[in-house]
Amino acid sequence: MIKRILPVALVISATLAMGQTTPKPKSTTGKTAAKPTASASPVNLSQAIPTDPSVKVGKLPNGLTYYIRKNAEPRNRAELRLVVKAGSVLETDEQQGLAHFMEHMEFNGTKNFPKNELVNVLQSSGIRFGADLNAYTSFDETVYQLPVPTDSQRVFRQAFQILEDWAHNATIDPAEVEKERGVVLEERRLGRGAGQRMRDKYFPVLLNDSRYANRLPIGTEQVLTTFKPETLRQFYKDWYRPSLMAVIAVGDFDIKQVEGIIREKFGRIPEPANPKPRTEYTIPGNKDTKVAIVTDTEQPNTIVQVIYKREGVKDKTLNDLREGVKRGLFNTMLGNRIQELTQQADPPFLGGYSNYSDFLGNLDAFTSIAVAKEGNVEKAIRAVLNENARVKQFGFTPTELERAKQEFLTNVEQAYSERTKTRSASFVEEYVRNFTDKEPYTSIDFYYNFLKKEMPGVKLTEVNELVDQFIHNDNRAVIVMAPEKDKDKLPTVEQIIGYIDDAGKGLTAYEDKTLDAPLLAKQPTPAPIVDTKQIKDIGVTEWTLKNGVKVVVKPTDFKNDQILFSGTSFGGTSLYDLNDYTSARFASTVTAMGGTGAYNQVQLGKFLAGKQVSVFPYISELNEGVSGSTAPKDLETALQLLYSYFTQPRKDADVVKGFLSNQRSALQNQINTPTPARVFQDTVQVTLGANNPRRQPLQPADLDKIDLDKSLKIYQERFANAGDFTFFFVGNVDEAKLKPLVEKYLGGLPSTGKDEKFRDLGIRIPSGQISKTVYKGVDPKATVQLVYSGDLNWSPENTTQLDALAEVLEIKLIEQLREQESGVYGVNASASYSKNPVPRYTFRISFGCGPENVDKLIAKTQELIANLKSKGADPADIAKFKAETRRETELQLKDNQFWLGYLQNQFVNGDAPDEVLREDQQLNKVTVDSTKASANKYLGANYAKFVLLPEKKVEAGK
Template sequence: MRKVFLSWCAIGLGTLLSASAQDLSKKIPLDPDVKIGKLKNGISYYIRKNVEPKNRAELRLAVKAGSLLETDAQQGLAHFMEHMNFNGTTNFPKNELVNFLQKTGVRFGADLNAYTSFDETVYMLPIPTDSAGLLDRGLQVLEDWAHGALLDPSEIEKERGVVLEESRMGRGAQQRMRDKYFKMILNNSRYAERLPIGKDSILKAFKPETIKAFYKDWYRPDLMAVIAVGDFDPAKVEATIIQKFSSIPVPVKPKKRTEYTIPLDGATNVAIVTDPEYPQNLIQVIYKQPETKEKTLLDVRNNMAQDLYNAMMGQRMQELTQKANPPFLYGGSQYGDFLGNLDAYTSVALAKDAASMETALTAVLEENARVQKFGFTAPELDRAKKDFLNSIEQDYKEKNKTKSAEYVQEYLGHFLHDEAFMGIEEYYSLVKKNLDGVSLNEVNALAKKYITDKNISVVLMGPEKSKDALLTEAKIRSLLAGTGKNVTAYVDDVLDSPLLSAEPKAGKVVSEKAFPKLDMTELVLSNGVKVMLKPTDFKNDEILLKATGKGGYSLFPGERETGMFTSYMIQSGGVGPYNQTQLQKFLAGKTVNGGPFVGELTEGVGGSTNPKDLETTLQLIYAYFTAPRKDAEVVAGMLANQKSYLENMKKTLTPEKVFSDTLSAVLSNYNPDRRPLTPESIDKVNLDRALTMYKDRFSDASDFVFTFVGAFKIDEIKPLLEKYLGSLPSTDRDDTFKHPNIFPPKGRIEKTVYKGLEPKSRVSLISSGEYTYSPENNIQIEALQEVLQIKLIEALREEESGVYGVSVSESTEKFPTGHYRYSIGFGCAPENVDKLIKRTQEEITKIKQKGADSKDIDKFVAETNRKMETSLKTNGFWLNYLDNNTYLGDDLDEVFQQEKLLKSITTESTKAAANTYFNDDNFIKVVLMPEKK
């Protein structure tokens, strides 16, 4: 249980309290549904049975050892040790661990992963439980990580390059600026001296004995926990943990694990840092305070006030961006965790430009002062409580649908940071009994607690070109001391009117067709609107919806800029009688999310809701079709901010921006409709034209297909669909889109961009061409992508030690004619670019000559099957699948062809695919190199 409320799983929860009055002085009870134990050697364990997702388990090994425990000679080796646990252990020598797990359908990086921070190292392993012995093998992996790392010197040498490339990829303006202010905000504590990535000089030269010493000292039973949550027999898992982990020896003379802290000295420190490659103007004010931990029920109850404070402050800050002349691009203030033993109230202001930084900072500080002086209002608190309770109620309703990974996070927090977890039933009961009692005075008093005149760190970051225009330290201190003296009380802009001015005239269902195989029903309404309904039990309180029509702003040639901003400008205006701010307040306490969109080829609406709020959601959709609203002042302010942002980016072009823009230009054959937005682009945006385009696209709902997936019964929602969708305007026009026909150019194109101060490069290799779009070809495209990804990770990372990561992506298009694209990308040292490109091409040639290895094909099949197993049990998958297949005109039963399609993947088929799709005649290479000195 921690400070900023995100979800019940993040703050910890448990069993239902009795109906009698609660004794809030009691210690927070731990959720009894998890078995917590400790072996004689000191290893802790957490075990919970959970069937979401079915036939899966989430395993973790948590180690209370991170970079803070490194000696001067070990800087970076806590993180290096994490890497080495994937490079040879007692039962999985060399790369056999990754190889074994890929065969079970576990993806390296996406599923199998780990992280190292200042205080801890955590290894993550999701594993199937429906195959004999897999769960035991998964626990064997955890045991190997705990004390079976081989740390072979030859493997250490190979991994040096990988970790150094990870360090290289982290370099840039952000890192250079952080190095200048980090010691200040961390009060010269050990945290400032022990960044997990470490020092390159040590990573290049440390002796194997040095990392072995870290492993021996800190990977020990009293600092470890095994966590297992999933679809299994808890008793068997506990027995396996006891059997496997009890034999890990206890060190004879264990090193003392020092608990490092960040001292508070009461001072106000200011850091003004600039960089030639930093394009923005950002200022942070950090009010540091001693950490408070939740120990008792009273602590949990009191932290509701903090959550409400953050929510109301967030709403006020958002309202400022919805005004005619917003004072900043982004602003916010929030209380929460900081680092180590500290919490912090942090205020952030992202200014339009250097000259506007005083305005941006003043606006944020004035909002803080406004709350200090006048507090929040009773209606604000009421809305915040409604939203808070609605969120908790949703979690409570989904208590038997909670994903295992969410429970895992609770138990990690308990072991690593002493964070209590109760369980949703007890937390929900606690909220219901105590939320009303959180008073306005109590919440308002927090402003004085959070915002003090001590222990303040201010960090201003800006482009070096604007250095002379930035705020000075004296001015910043003056603003901190004096801003807010003349603020006035907050005016709550609310409206209490029906969302719809008149009741819609309902249509009727004129046809109904069942799709038994899909458990789906298709309705056609009297106005021509099609509705696809798929009731599910994947969630208890979730309904997802999407409606797509063809056309988009492609039907308005020459108005790309206005088209791109149309949906944003319409939503900025609100809907019906409500402006955007009033609409957000009107929907307080309701699960009504979503709105309209206008893309290049499509328009539509999307969102999520629940059974209780479905009618309000449908009213909102109806209003967006029939009563869009424009707010010229808000849009003018939004566009002014966007223009300022683009001007900043234009003045200070980052290497990443130049590389991305160059790549996009080459891939689009320099088509003007794919050029990046510029300040001049914003001048072409026209609100009146946007409203005209929007009304045209939403004037005929007859070509829209609405898809609903989730917790509903068809007969119960039919009347709502007839009323709100059956009454939508219809002209029965024959809509389509005008495809821009923008594809990568044919031929061989090579381009090198020289930009950037750091010695790092990026490489992008693209093969593309015409394509016959079909399920049979699509599966070959996907298989080739995955087997090449596996091979390039082995070649470029494991063998060459030249990259931290490499990505291979594929895309296919059906309209207007079939087209495919493969993109290979990686970052590396400039001196290795040619070598790694050559090695990449060699791996492609091998597949073209011999086809993919059968073992790599097996990995692709396993990963695809495992991914589909879980996807088929989610509302999101079905919403996107049905919507996309309908839009493309694909067979809706395609999802059931997977087994047959996967059987078509063979060594010969991958050979044929590689020769077809990696066509040397159509090849694009774009490389980013550092600026020439």
């Protein structure tokens, strides 16, 4: 797997994640050096950042480093990593792509696990290939990931043998190399497209022709097709050596035992007598502004990125830690301002952000990005750059800083309160970064206490001054990506530089508009709980309130600071005729955009700053409801917000106008330059939806059908009757404290006494045989999707059999299509099913491949299905399915999110709430004969085949 091959800013698309993240509770976010800042705190900021004492760190005589930490979340599990400080930048010209190829070969034969035995062994222990067992290669490192159970000493010790084999016992069998060559070429094929073609053009400009510019981890087709096994062996010999390796183990185990195993197994790996020097490559700076304007026939929108690069400094001292806090505050405040620009009647862009973070190699960067609306590059980038300039000219406001501090501290407080519940996977990533990038790691206890002391002393002037460090004229790069059809409309290099240099003229100071008013204009009239039921075997209480509202509560101790909740009832858009469908479809979206009560959307966000509260109303086809999360201390605020969304919907015509304007522009871009994937998925959706109007792709003209007043009316209708709602609360819930809040805020909701149902619209996947081929795209790659469907006799036994069928078939598809045919990088088989509007199942098989292999691989797939129908599944594959399912369920039963979704599904479907406790009974019914019967039952006559192929080239003269 390829990971982190691009700076984060460069993988952006038309859909932007606009939220700004607060730095994680570790030593740093970003890496700016600065002089110590005066503080009222007695903390000596010149001191080194203390490492977390809970981590046992050591180095073996051969140079291998290890990190060990005992952590009991989840119980009986451990996260293991082998980190090799060797990636694609170390490749010679003849080795381009072989760092990543070596990663693949580690799963294709080692001294103690020949060929694919390693995968088989782990799957038999309940570890899924891909989902659990995985690895990634980047420019500078290769990391192998192995989550394992610790309640089996045999499996646990075996896992360390696997790590050791990866470190120095790969066999690199020439026959296996030839088989894997096709798999890696298929992975490379999957990465082809507009993004790759444009990246190949702008990377040398952005990265200043450095080593990083021509060492993408996927490599070159020429090398991958022709390299000799000896060339791969040389890379393994040169760079897989103890001094460049770390073993990381975090989990529910005995530290001394693990340290002994590591010393035993890894201490015997010899360090080469004359190791090849490990060069630390850098990206040189540039005094001028580098500009790359690239276009492509399959690029749907215009994206502008302005990147201010600067030397990154490794954090070492407490002052560095404090500087990271300042950068986090800066990012949060600027991000909030830019997000507000999208909440205007005429937003200047489809999306945008400015953010300081690490970049690549030795660099950090302050990056501003805008997705242009109607291709208007100037308007989009000026809008983002003007917000940067506004900070430069006027700074942030005291109220903005106070809210940002509240948000920052709240996030760290939450991490602190969960310190005994933190999952092992969260820790291992910190130690990986420490080994690869020298990023220090400290304990959440230290960080939280440090923050409490230092945060009050962070002055507004300090944060405002950061903009001068971030924005500068040297070492600057501008990347413009646009549709090929708009090539002649794009600004010149000189014009683009002019936009940047002229930013900030005629600006006025930002006005921080807040509202000081109660969230609820009128307090609700409570209704008491009139009935209580206990479902003791799963620890659930069910309340019925006088107004008809039902509440299902499951207190857990899985998280200290988390309560998840939802509420749902039948109805949804199904109750509205086609003329009102679009207004109904967008009703919850456009209504929530108005805010609630006296608060508009921006003011509501400011009101909730520093609170752990999230509430979202929704209207789907068959249901309406709310979903949310909160901390115990903010539970009442969350319920007030929920009550407000039910009873105080708010209309904001300007915000909705801006939203719809942006949506029209984005949809028009997709129509003007439809991507192959979009055209293919639209075809699948329309075909499986029987060409029903409600299954058509959204068009710009559809948005014109949205009547805001009609949408608001529909929203009010859907939430006018809480009496047929069921609410679910899972997490650190104190029932005694929850009860009066439920009676007040849920008991106070309006109720009509009616019990609404959804309307069955009769939309079904067409029966019989369907075949559709889509010709779109210029790259020589194909996508295949095979779909089986039909009616389902709803029962836990049948859904378990469907899941088993999907898993055993996927195992065989991977073995045949990937390992034997070398025809795919990945293949997926999955079953989905639902009880409403009528019980139905859908079974999908999907993969990407070369166009020339489509028919062959479909035929191989059908052979495997025919074999399942005649013989049933391999008993070993059934055992793998059972082991994986049991291991997964062990984790799910300790997860709040699982229980929330599970309980809602069980109650909505009218199924037994305690069915999960009988999973073993259902798994025991999965046999060779049952998989044979299931294959014949579910992989039958209702079969749809969809294939995406490149556009046909018209020969000259025809």
